Amino acid sequence: MILWVYSRYVAKEHWAYISWETVKANFRNGFEYDNDGFFTNFFMHPYNGSFYYNAARSLNMSFLESSLYTLGGSLMWEMFLENQYPSTNDLITTVAGGVYFGEVFHRMSSLLLGGEASGGRRTWREILVFLINPMRSLNRLAFGERGGAGGIDRLAGVPLEGHVALTGNFVIGSAGSSWAGAGTALELDFLYGERFSSGARRQPFDLILFDLRVRMAGRRAYPDIDSLALIWGRERYNGKGRGHLVGLFQHFDYLDNELISIGGTSLAGGVVSFFPLDEGGKLELRTSAQLGVSLLSATDNVYYTGENSEYHYGMGPMAKFETVLSHKRWGWLCLRFHHLRHYAIQGVNSADRVSYDFFSLLRAQYGVAVRRGVGFRVEYATYFRRNHFEGSGRTATSLSHLGLSLILSFS
Numbered sequence: 211m212i213l214w215v216y217s218r219y220v221a222k223e224h225w226a227y228i229s230w231e232t233v234k235a236n237f238r239n240g241f242e243y244d245n246d247g248f249f250t251n252f253f254m255h256p257y258n259g260s261f262y263y264n265a266a267r268s269l270n271m272s273f274l275e276s277s278l279y280t281l282g283g284s285l286m287w288e289m290f291l292e293n294q295y296p297s298t299n300d301l302i303t304t305v306a307g308g309v310y311f312g313e314v315f316h317r318m319s320s321l322l323l324g325g326e327a328s329g330g331r332r333t334w335r336e337i338l339v340f341l342i343n344p345m346r347s348l349n350r351l352a353f354g355e356r357g358g359a360g361g362i363d364r365l366a367g368v369p370l371e372g373h374v375a376l377t378g379n380f381v382i383g384s385a386g387s388s389w390a391g392a393g394t395a396l397e398l399d400f401l402y403g404e405r406f407s408s409g410a411r412r413q414p415f416d417l418i419l420f421d422l423r424v425r426m427a428g429r430r431a432y433p434d435i436d437s438l439a440l441i442w443g444r445e446r447y448n449g450k451g452r453g454h455l456v457g458l459f460q461h462f463d464y465l466d467n468e469l470i471s472i473g474g475t476s477l478a479g480g481v482v483s484f485f486p487l488d489e490g491g492k493l494e495l496r497t498s499a500q501l502g503v504s505l506l507s508a509t510d511n512v513y514y515t516g517e518n519s520e521y522h523y524g525m526g527p528m529a530k531f532e533t534v535l536s537h538k539r540w541g542w543l544c545l546r547f548h549h550l551r552h553y554a555i556q557g558v559n560s561a562d563r564v565s566y567d568f569f570s571l572l573r574a575q576y577g578v579a580v581r582r583g584v585g586f587r588v589e590y591a592t593y594f595r596r597n598h599f600e601g602s603g604r605t606a607t608s609l610s611h612l613g614l615s616l617i618l619s620f621s
Contacts, residue, residue, distance in 0.1 A: 259308015324366020
């Protein structure tokens with residue numbers, strides 16, 4: 211309601227002028243796809259959906275109950291609080307992305323709220339919790355420790371390991387392009403969760419692999435979110451550090467660079483494995499293999515420049531593979547490969563015009579620590595895209611970049 215009041219009486223957004231007539235029209239017309247901006251539909255809607263989710267989750271409701279609240283909140287907004295007809299894509303991205311972001315933010319805020327801290331350190335933790343999970347902070351203010359305390363005891367001690375990186379990039383465009391140039395990037399990459407627990411069955415989001423980077427080039431920011439979380443799974447563990455976590459994973463991806471804009475949520479069957487390669491625990495191999503399908507994705511439209519043609523909605527199979535070989539002294543080597551086959555279901559194309567967009571990413575990184583928690587990394591990444599829009603021919607484009615990073619690790 212606060213967001214609607216602001217939109218109606220302060221920002222005076224045209225869609226916020228509602229009445230009972232607009233509500234009736236929404237119910238009569240039903241759902242359709244909208245043409246809002248790519249950032250709005252595939253980032254802001256998932257982010258706003260996390261508010262619905264954590265309004266419930268921070269009051270001790272379960273993952274499933276909070277997911278239903280997210281669905282209810284999105285339906286309320288689509289049917290009552292806009293004068294535009296309800297949007298199919300908004301409902302999907304708000305619920306699927308909202309549940310994803312919501313649970314990630316819930317668990318990150320639990321880590322901050324747990325443990326012993328007082329004085330200035332406690333103040334900074336509370337500020338960070340508000341920035342990460344404002345609904346939890348508001349519930350804590352309204353209800354005290356009864357509100358917003360749910361799950362802190364169980365989640366406060368969950369392991370978290372990862373790094374932040376400051377990277378200098380040099381972008382290499384394809385022949386004849388104007389993409390080449392230098393830039394900088396800030397990255398947050400972490401693995402959250404117990405690798406193996408005492409029970410064979412795991413809870414939703416007990417394991418999260420999250421990589422967020424924002425690259426600056428010229429006067430523009432290019433965001434890249436590549437993440438996955440366990441929804442349901444079982445573990446196979448030999449008791450000596452080696453094992454596999456097999457199950458169903460949810461993926462959230464958002465990439466906007468010179469080559470492509472792509473976003474969406476996917477479900478995949480996968481396995482995450484850990485292999486100690488020596489007796490002393492200095493050398494380890496971690497792998498992840500994922501095969502699935504996007505629930506709803508979008509890629510920018512490279513063929514048509516008319517009105518309401520920024521991107522196509524679509525679905526299709528996806529695959530992700532990652533290998534990390536790490537040694538406490540000699541550093542780590544990481545290889546990632548992603549592939550998405552996006553078949554348009556809504557956009558400029560009509561039912562009798564086939565449109566597809568194939569996208570691949572290969573990233574290789576090598577890093578080494580120079581002292582405890584501090585290191586350097588070199589990386590090479592290449593993006594490849596192949597489009598086909600019936601009646602307009604096929605196109606193939608690529609983009610590559612080199613990077614040198616300063617790494618600050620944490621655990």
